[in-house]
Amino acid sequence: MVLTRPVGTRSTETTEKKGAGSRRRDPRGAALRLALMAVPLAFFGIFFAYPVAAIVARGLRADGHWQFGRIPEVVSDPAVLDILWFTGWQAAASTTLTLAIALPGAYVFARFAFPGKGLLRAVVTVPFVLPTVVVGSAFLALLGRGGLLDELWGVRLDTSVWAILLAHVFFNYAVVVRTVGGLWAQLDPRQEEAARMLGASRLGAWRRVTLPALAPAVAAAALMVFLFTFTSFGVVQILGGPRYATLEVAIYRETAQLLDLPTAAVLTLVQFAAVGGVLALHAWTVRRRESALRLVDPARTARRPQGPAQWTLLGSVLAVAALLIVTPLAVLVERSLNGPDGYGFTYYRALQSAADSGGTFFVAPLEAVGNSLRYAVVATVIALVVGGLAAAALTRRAGRLVRGFDALLMLPLGTSAVTVGFGFLIALDEPPLDLRASWILVPLAQALVGVPFVVRTMLPVLRAVDHRLREAAAVLGASPLRVWREVDLPLVGRALAVAAGFAFAVSLGEFGATVFIARPDHPTLPVAVARFLGRAGELSYGQAMALSTILMLVCAASLVALERIRTDRSGEF
């Protein structure tokens, strides 16, 4: 045993080599993998690759000829280069800042037991579902003129890049806490303890035992945060002012406003190239890092903090979360309650009366909640089926083709919502796939964003499952399916719940694509919020805040319920 390294690392390397060798001789494994990949491939082919290719082709083809001449023309435009540069560096900076702030949080959530932990974990995920317009407004209330910072220290951060970066941390904190924390909680702390007993310093033990084990999850979280901030739209617009624009904004303008499809197509290709580069970098960094780990029941690894150092760490993580995440949320709640006649539920009551007035524009809040939940449940199921099958197919690493498949699954995160929305419109317009008027488009579009989360949360855990367990089961006569059910599933139950939570939250909050395809008589909560914000007057604003608060509550309640299921299940370990 080499105790200063994760226990499994060595053994995986050997099984990995053996596995690679035996796979080549074993056509059954390849066939199974293909079978598992069939559904995700079909899903992405039909609902992502085909629509996006259709809209790009529409832009680049004129009179039956490809107009590739447009590519150098657009790419060499200094304005486009500026946008690309800004898009890239703000995403990199946001990712770094998010990791710096959220990794301690991931540790605290993984290792410490403290009251209200489940609730707080749900709360930090709430930003995920909030419409950016609403969040932008809350951030302005904190960072803008006359905001909290302004009143306390005379500091204004609106129209500065700091506001954008902080808002990105606000949105993506949960990505790191959940993806990294989920795995961290299942790492056996005794390994690190053993290393320390053998003379490693605290930092040394962490660096050589825990960090290598966590690396895949950290890389996965960083990748998702990067892709999310790379395609940031509303946050940049509202907090950065009209001077800042991301590639996403440029694509939106060219497609939805100017109908300059050739330029939009080139920009989409540029976006793909950039995202592809990032995906390749990610694949390169994690390739040798993922290793089998000894996973344990997370309930056993968390304990009350001990000593002043741990209490300080817990305290500072909670303080940062309170400042950065709870305060903006509190501002929204406060605004939803602070009516024209003092505090009360005026705006909430007005939501119902707006719906009762008999117009088609406003729906009753409960109806919007129902619409959102229905769409989100269907989207979560689709994302779990597609993402789960894909993760299962990707568990054993293989050649370039499969890695390409992995990258394909991530692409939707790095693709403009307007490209997908418009692509749906022109691609899925003929029987048997004339889905333009169908409700299913909404959960399908939402699932496109959910699948990458499912894959990225489950894959590090699935790959961490010691291969010898599977081999032992197989030797004892279990079928591949049974191995998966008896060995993998119990160990990844937690990851599955985390993935489901993500997929659900993403679906609940999706706005960019939904707004193009949702049926007006069945608006989701974010769409309904946008409707109120489109009307003048104090009351409309208050109603938008009230509905956003309801959206927050629905999200938090769903996530807490999911956590509950998860704790009940942990007995299966």
Next chain:
Amino acid sequence: MNSHLRRAIGTALLGSLGLMALAGCGEDSKGSGGADSKTVTLVSHDSFAVSKAVLKEFTEKTGYTVRTQTGGDAGSAVNQAILSKGHPQGDVFFGVDNTLLSRALDNDLFTPHRAKGLDKVPAALQLDAGKHRVTPVDYGDVCVNYDRKYFADKKLAPPRTYEDLTKPAYKNLLVTENAATSSPGLGFLLGTAAKYGDDGWKGYWKKLRANGVEVVDGWEQAYFDRFSGAGGKGDKPLVVSYASSPPAGVAELKTKPKKAPTGVATGTCFRQVEFAGLLNGASNPKGGKALLDFLLSKRFQADVPLNMYVNPAREDVELPELFTRYGVKIADSATLSPQKIAKNREPWVKAWSSLVL
């Protein structure tokens, strides 16, 4: 072992079948115009609204049920209609305005139909009078709004004209929207171009900039976060919004104030006219024509103000009390021909961006 493999493949296939079935379900439930000629589909932007009772009346009268399909804001809705030209999402499109009209007409989106009641629509709104490819349904004005309380407190007369906005008395008071991304922002820019001419508007904007105009990206942010008149969160007493914003702001208040808390600078307005048209390739053209007639009927026209906060195109329809009491009628709103807008929109917005941002 082989049977296990088969089971695994079977599961995968079942999964994909399930997905397809799900997709199939969606298709069944769509019930759009195609085979069912009792349904007529209206394609619009996401601000479209109407009273349910009015739609029901249409169904009772004509036998057609209206299904609506929306696609984002006005710009994206028009662009989507253009992209699905010849194979449209529905029968009638509503919501192309004069800033986008040329693009829609150049792309040959519509089949001519002279809607009943057109003779009651003022000639100034009939921008396609010769061919009737589109029917004017409503109009509104983009105008500077002011916070009444601010100017009363300061004992300062609120501005009335474009010229006023460049005066030192109103320095650092105005917030407007990005003309590149916001419809009222573009309207305001076009208004100044109509007033000061094709090149003169740049000089005006230089003065406006020197007088401290603030530009934010969207209307929501300008109106709710920067403007002081909508709940008092912002500190700018002047904002580019709509002539109907003051009545809209008091619409749902239980206790109505004597005056709306915001007013309109009537000399800073640009007119937006919204049109509807029968889509080329509509699967239910007969129903579509009936729907177009209905959009111009007195019943629908009277329903327009309180649902979409715009003015009905017909001049023989009375405005609701909310509009007459809290709103103003804009007599001399600036306009530009759709052709001129189509031609200059992009270069102007580019020039404006480098000038102001």
